[in-house]
Structures are given as C-alpha cells and as structure tokens.
Amino acid sequence: xxxxxxxxxxxxxxxxxxxxxxxxxxxxxxxxxxxxxxxxxxxxxxxxxxxxxxxxxxxxxxxxxxxxxxxxxxxxxxxxxxxxxxxxxxxxxxxxxxxxxxxxxxxxxxxxxxxxxxxxxxxxxxxxxxxxxxxxxxxxxxxxxxxxxxxxxxxxxxxxxxxxxxxxxxxxxxxxxxxxxxxxxxxxxxxxxxxxxxxxxxxxxxxxxxxxxxxxxxxxxxxxxxxxxxxxxxxxxxxxxxxxxxxxxxxxxxxxxxxxxxxxxxxxxxxxxxxxxxxxxxxxxxxxxxxxxxxxxxxxxxxxxxxxxxxxxxxxxxxxxxxxxxxxxxxxxxxxxxxxxxxxxxxxxxxxxxxxxxxxxxxxxxxxxxxxxxxxxxxxxxxxxxxxxxxxxxxxxxxxxxxxxxxxxxxxxxxxxxxxxxxxxxxxxxxxxxxxxxxxxxxxxxxxxxxxxxxxxxxxxxxxxxxxxxxxxxxxxxxxxxxxxxxxxxxxxxxxxxxxxxxxxxxxxxxxxxxxxxxxxxxxxxxxx
Numbered sequence: 001x002x003x004x005x006x007x008x009x010x011x012x013x014x015x016x017x018x019x020x021x022x023x024x025x026x027x028x029x030x031x032x033x034x035x036x037x038x039x040x041x042x043x044x045x046x047x048x049x050x051x052x053x054x055x056x057x058x059x060x061x062x063x064x065x066x067x068x069x070x071x072x073x074x075x076x077x078x079x080x081x082x083x084x085x086x087x088x089x090x091x092x093x094x095x096x097x098x099x100x101x102x103x104x105x106x107x108x109x110x111x112x113x114x115x116x117x118x119x120x121x122x123x124x125x126x127x128x129x130x131x132x133x134x135x136x137x138x139x140x141x142x143x144x145x146x147x148x149x150x151x152x153x154x155x156x157x158x159x160x161x162x163x164x165x166x167x168x169x170x171x172x173x174x175x176x177x178x179x180x181x182x183x184x185x186x187x188x189x190x191x192x193x194x195x196x197x198x199x200x201x202x203x204x205x206x207x208x209x210x211x212x213x214x215x216x217x218x219x220x221x222x223x224x225x226x227x228x229x230x231x232x233x234x235x236x237x238x239x240x241x242x243x244x245x246x247x248x249x250x251x252x253x254x255x256x257x258x259x260x261x262x263x264x265x266x267x268x269x270x271x272x273x274x275x276x277x278x279x280x281x282x283x284x285x286x287x288x289x290x291x292x293x294x295x296x297x298x299x300x301x302x303x304x305x306x307x308x309x310x311x312x313x314x315x316x317x318x319x320x321x322x323x324x325x326x327x328x329x330x331x332x333x334x335x336x337x338x339x340x341x342x343x344x345x346x347x348x349x350x351x352x353x354x355x356x357x358x359x360x361x362x363x364x365x366x367x368x369x370x371x372x373x374x375x376x377x378x379x380x381x382x383x384x385x386x387x388x389x390x391x392x393x394x395x396x397x398x399x400x401x402x403x404x405x406x407x408x409x410x411x412x413x414x415x416x417x418x419x420x421x422x423x424x425x426x427x428x429x430x431x432x433x434x435x436x437x438x439x440x441x442x443x444x445x446x447x448x449x450x451x452x453x454x455x456x457x458x459x460x461x462x463x464x465x466x467x468x469x470x471x472x473x474x475x476x477x478x479x480x481x482x483x484x485x486x487x488x489x490x491x492x493x494x495x496x497x498x499x500x501x502x503x504x505x506x507x508x509x510x511x512x513x514x515x516x517x518x519x520x521x522x523x524x525x526x527x528x529x
Contacts, residue, residue, distance in 0.1 A: 001488075001517045002026055003048040006037045009056045009496060011459070012482035013467045023057070025488045028517040032484055055511055056496040058462055059480055060221030060489030061430040062247065062469035064380050065359055065420030067143070068223050069231030071428070072211035073204055074107055079424075081110030081141060086120045093138070094130035105196050106136035109424060111147060113140075114288050114392055121171070124150045124181025137192050142286035143425055146189040148181050156191035164188065167282075167309040169291075185285050185309055204234065212245070216521035218429050219491035219510045222247030224380075224420065224473065226280050226330070226359070229256060239274045245515055247273055247489070249473040251280040251330045254318055266326035267354060268474045272487070277473060278328035278354070281318055282309045284338035287362065287392050292335035295365065298396045305337065312341050319345040319356075328354040330380065334362045336403065343368055346375045355472055357418070360385070363397065363404045369413060378416045378472045381407065383433045383461070384426040387442035390450040401451070407437055408454045418472035419464030430465045434497065435506040437461040443506035458498050458505070488517040 003025045010020040010033060022040055024032040024047065034040060041049060078096040083089045089111055097106050113121050127136055127149040136149040153159070160177040164170050168188030171180045183189035215223075225231055225248055232252065238244040252260060257279055269276040285291020285307045290298050293306040310318070315331075322329050329346075333339045342358050349356070357378040362385065364372070372379070386405040393401040410417060419437065421428050432443055438461050440449040449455060470480025479487050495508035513521040 001048070001514075001519070002044070002046065003050055004037075004040060004044055005050050005052050005057065005492075006040075007054055008052045008492075009054065009498075010482055011056060011058050011462065011498060013059055013463055014481055014483070020482075023482060025514070025517050028488055030482060030484055030486050030488050033482060052492055052511075056493040056498060057482065058219075058491050058493065059466040059482055059486075060491055060513065060515060061219045061465040062222040062224070062480070063220055063420045063423065063428060063430060063465070064224045064418035064469045064472055065382060066223045066225060066423040066428065067227050068211070068225050068248075068423065068428075069227040069234055071424040072208045074109065074424070075207040075211050078106065078108035078138070079110050080108060080138065081112075081424075083111065083116070085117050086113075086122060089116075089122075090126065090130050093127070093136075097131045097134055097136075100134060102133065104134060106131050106134045107138070107196055109139035109143065110141050111138055112142075112288060114395075115141070121182060122147055124148060124153060124179070127181060135195070137189075137196055140289065141425060142288040144185055144286040144289045144291055146183045146192060148183060148189075148192050150181070152192050152195070153179055153181070155195055158183070158191060166311075167307060169307065184289055184291055185307055186282065187309070208234075213521070215246070215428055216513045216515075217510060218431065219493075219513050220246075220428060220430060221489040221491075221513065221515045221520075222249070222469070222479075223428075224249040224251070224277060224418075224469065226251050228253060235274050239271070244273050245520060247475070247479065247487075249275055249277045249469075249475075251277040254279045254281045254322075254329075257318065257322060257327070260327060261321075261325045267328045272478075275473065275475075278330060279318075279322050280330050280332070280359075281315065282332045283315060283342055284309055284333060284335050286334055287389055287396060290396060292362070293333075293338040293341070294335040295337045295340070296400075299398050300396075306335050308338075312344075315341060316345045316348060319349060323349040323351045323354060323356075326351070326354065328356050330357045330359050332359045334360045336363045336365045336368070336400070339364045340368050343371045343375060343377070346377050347371070349375075352376060355474055357472060360422075362389070363400065364406065365403060369409065369415075372410075373413045373415050376416075378418055379410050380418045380420065380472065381405065381464075382420050382422045382426060383407070383437035383464070384421055384429075386440055386450055387436050387445060388426060393450075405440075405450070406454050407456045407460075411456060411460060416468065416471055417464045418468040419461070420469075431497070431508050431510075432506050433465065434458065434461040435502075437464065438502050438505060458502070462497075488514060490514040494523060
C-alpha cells in the first residue's frame with residue numbers, strides 16, 4: 001500500500017520533541033513521518049491520502065507469550081473459562097459431547113476449581129458421565145493440569161501401577177492408588193496429550209482464519225509462540241506459501257535441543273515473518289495448581305513448595321548447551337525459587353549476546369532483582385495475569401504477594417520488559433493487558449488496585465507490547481517503532497488510550513490494523529479507508 005495517513009496523533013515509541021501528525025507508507029515500510037502535510041503530499045503525489053480524523057496511531061502490537069497454534073487449533077473446542085461452578089462446567093461439556101461425532105476426542109480448556117463458587121476438584125468418573133464413549137482431556141485455566149476421563153486414562157496406560165514421572169504428579173485414590181483423573185504438569189499428562197486427535201487440515205485452516213480475525217481486531221500484528229513442534233511446521237508451511245500474515249518468533253521445546261544443534265538451527269534464523277527464538281524450558285508449574293516452585297511453603301500447607309519440573313542441575317546443563325550453540329532460552333518460572341534458579345543458571349552463561357528471557361516471572365525475591373538486572377535477561381510478563389490471579393496470590397502467597405507482578409520496580413531497574421497474554425490462558429487482547437499494567441485491576445473491576453505502587457504509565461505499557469517484544473526478538477532495528485525504514489505494522493485506535501480516563505482503557509477499540517503495509521482489519525463502523 002502506498003498511502004499518506006494524516007491528521008493523526010502518532011506515538012512512535014521513542015522520544016520526540018513534537019508529536020508527529022502524518023506518516024507515509026510506501027509498500028511494506030514507513031518511508032517518512034512528520035508534521036508538514038502539504039509538503040509531504042507534494043512529495044508523494046501518487047500516494048493515497050487518508051484522513052484518520054485525529055485518531056491515535058501506535059506500532060502494531062506483539063504478544064510476547066502465546067500458545068497461538070494451540071489456541072487456533074482448539075478455537076472450536078469446549079471452553080470453560082468464566083464458568084462459575086462445577087455443575088455448570090459439566091453441563092457445557094455434556095452439550096458439547098452430544099454434538100461431537102462418535103469416538104472423537106472431547107478437548108477443552110479453561111476450567112479452574114479455584115474460581116468456581118465452591119472449590120471442587122473433579123474426577124474421571126464424573127467426566128465419564130457427560131462424555132460417554134468419547135475420550136476426553138480438558139486443560140485447566142493455567143494449562144498445567146489436565147482433567148481426563150477413564151477412557152483417556154486407559155488409552156494412555158495410566159493405572160494404579162503407573163508411576164509418577166519426574167516433574168509430574170498423578171492424583172490418586174489413597175486406598176487403591178487408582179488415578180482420579182487429574183494429571184499435573186507435562187510429564188504426567190503427556191501420555192494423554194500425545195493421543196489427543198490432531199485436527200484435519202481443513203479444520204485447522206478454518207480455526208486459524210477465525211483466530212487470525214480476532215487477533216487483527218485487537219491490533220495484534222505479531223506474536224511469540226511457545227507451541228510444540230507441530231506449530232512451527234504449520235507456520236513454516238504458511239510462510240512457504242506466502243500466506244503467513246503475522247511476525248512470529250518461535251521457541252522449540254527444549255527436548256528438541258540436540259536435534260536443533262545437529263541441524264545447525266540458531267536464534268534469529270529465519271526471515272521477516274518467521275524467526276527462531278530459541279528453546280523453551282519449564283522449571284516449575286503454576287500458581288493455580290500450587291505447583292509453582294517456592295522458597296517457602298504455600299499458605300495452608302506445611303510442606304508444599306510446588307514442583308521442580310526441571311532439576312537445577314539439568315537446567316544449568318540445558319542453558320549452557322543452548323547458549324554454546326547460539327540458542328536463546330525462554331524459561332518458564334513463576335515461583336520465587338524457580339525465578340532464583342533461572343537467574344543462577346543464566347549467570348553461568350558466557351554468551352551475553354543472546355536474548356535470554358524469564359517467562360512469567362510472577363514472583364521474585366527482593367535480593368534477586370539486582371541479580372536479574374546484572375544478567376541482562378528479559379522479563380517476559382503477562383499483565384492480565386495480575387488482576388486475574390490476585391485472589392490466588394492472597395490465598396496461597398499472602399504477604400509475599402508484594403513481590404508479584406512488580407512491573408514498575410523492574411522498569412526502574414532498567415530491566416527490559418516484553419508483555420504478552422499467555423493466550424489462551426488469558427484472552428489475546430493487548431489493550432486489556434495495557435489496562436491491567438496501568439490499573440492493576442480487571443476490566444471494569446471496582447475496588448482497589450493490586451499493589452498500586454507497581455502501576456506503570458500508559459506509554460510504558462504500550463512499549464511492553466511494541467518496542468519491548470521487538471527487542472526481545474532481536475528486531476528492534478526495523479520493528480516495534482514508527483520510524484522511517486521500519487515495517488509498516490500499525491494500529492489506528494478509535495479511542496486514544498493516552499488521553500482517555502485510565503479506568504476506561506479496557507473499553508478502547510481498534511479502528512484499523514495494518515500489517516506489512518496492508519489493511520488486515522478495519523472496524524465495520526469506521527470506514528476510513
């Protein structure tokens with residue numbers, strides 16, 4: 001597209017002495033920004049002139065932590081997020097199962113015993129009653145636990161004699177040792193997960209298109225993917241067909257490390273749409289499942305400090321091996337012990353040119369903040385988790401919650417931040433994430449903020465979804481900002497989040513999304529193109 005966007009409020013994500021009001025797109029890049037509309041129109045006589053009528057323009061937003069392929073693939077599965085009771089969840093599963101062809105898997109996500117009106121941990125037998133002869137596996141909201149039925153357990157060979165694998169836990173009947181239907185962490189649920197039916201290509205394509213439309217409508221032009229290897233294969237297939245219309249930064253599971261090294265694959269390999277980030281490592285579990293690795297036990301427990309999914313010795317070996325072979329590490333760490341262990345592992349790495357990152361970093365001890373700054377790792381955080389988990393933080397961590405989601409403290413220490421959603425755990429919605437980072441409350445939620453002193457400015461929150469992800473992926477010289485020579489990935493906002501009441505930011509709408517110089521979304525009520 002060759003176009004001049006004028007009468008705008010441009011927020012380029014770097015310091016300017018005067019706010020630009022006009023920008024020029026030539027093909028796939030931004031060729032000029034400025035203030036003199038008349039001069040620019042004369043210099044580009046054949047460019048289309050578009051009056052954006054005073055709307056704000058920001059760089060295209062990038063979600064720095066997603067399971068986008070999984071989300072897209074399961075877009076039409078049963079979703080239980082927001083369900084308020086166990087019985088309501090069973091009803092929705094029963095309805096979904098009744099419409100599913102015989103023998104097909106019932107796959108879903110989003111259930112949370114902690115968020116139901118009354119805490120209740122469901123069982124395989126109860127799931128049997130609503131799924132019939134279908135095998136079934138439903139991820140919890142935090143994606144660290146699967147609720148399965150009896151047929152799924154039998155198919156996976158998980159019975160009373162099947163041992164708990166290292167880094168995983170199978171809930172069992174205390175008298176018989178029979179599995180109850182709750183499998184915690186990947187090592188425990190992987191035998192079931194690998195059996196879940198892969199959707200046929202036509203189903204995947206239909207779901208991909210539906211998910212992509214949602215992403216564009218929310219101003220998303222790129223994402224960092226933490227999916228399994230089948231996700232990369234799908235992205236690569238689309239890219240080879242010139243059908244990939246997002247900037248994707250991809251992390252392979254660490255179990256593929258040796259294979260990646262043998263193939264000579266390294267970080268930042270790829271093109272302007274699909275690039276290799278590195279490897280993803282899990283150190284612990286999650287807050288909701290009480291498997292995040294802690295320095296002290298969870299409140300209400302004498303000895304539960306969570307699960308060490310990857311032993312510290314193995315973590316050090318993996319990080320060193322990856323770094324020696326120019327592969328950056330994105331390490332999942334939620335509890336304060338897990339975060340401390342990751343920092344210690346990164347301290348041993350000599351290759352400081354790699355963009356290593358800690359994923360989630362939900363709780364960090366004060367003594368570890370300085371260490372985090374010294375190693376230069378990126379804090380890849382999800383602001384929407386803050387209001388979503390605040391009750392769980394209070395219940396399970398208590399006063400330690402002062403060290404949770406400390407966005408402002410990390411910014412004050414010049415620790416680079418990259419924001420995301422962890423989609424589908426939280427909705428793929430950067431504006432909701434910006435609102436959460438600024439207000440530290442849920443969308444439309446009344447009452448006090450969660451440790452309001454850790455709130456950050458709108459500008460810093462937008463940076464976390466634009467320039468921050470660009471730096472985390474090594475794209476900062478051509479992406480994440482509005483400047484000449486940068487990629488023409490842009491979001492035109494219907495509501496100016498920089499000037500509107502902060503409490504209303506979550507209501508802001510995207511007027512249009514531009515990717516690679518092309519319009520990929522425009523609000524049906526706002527025909528500005």
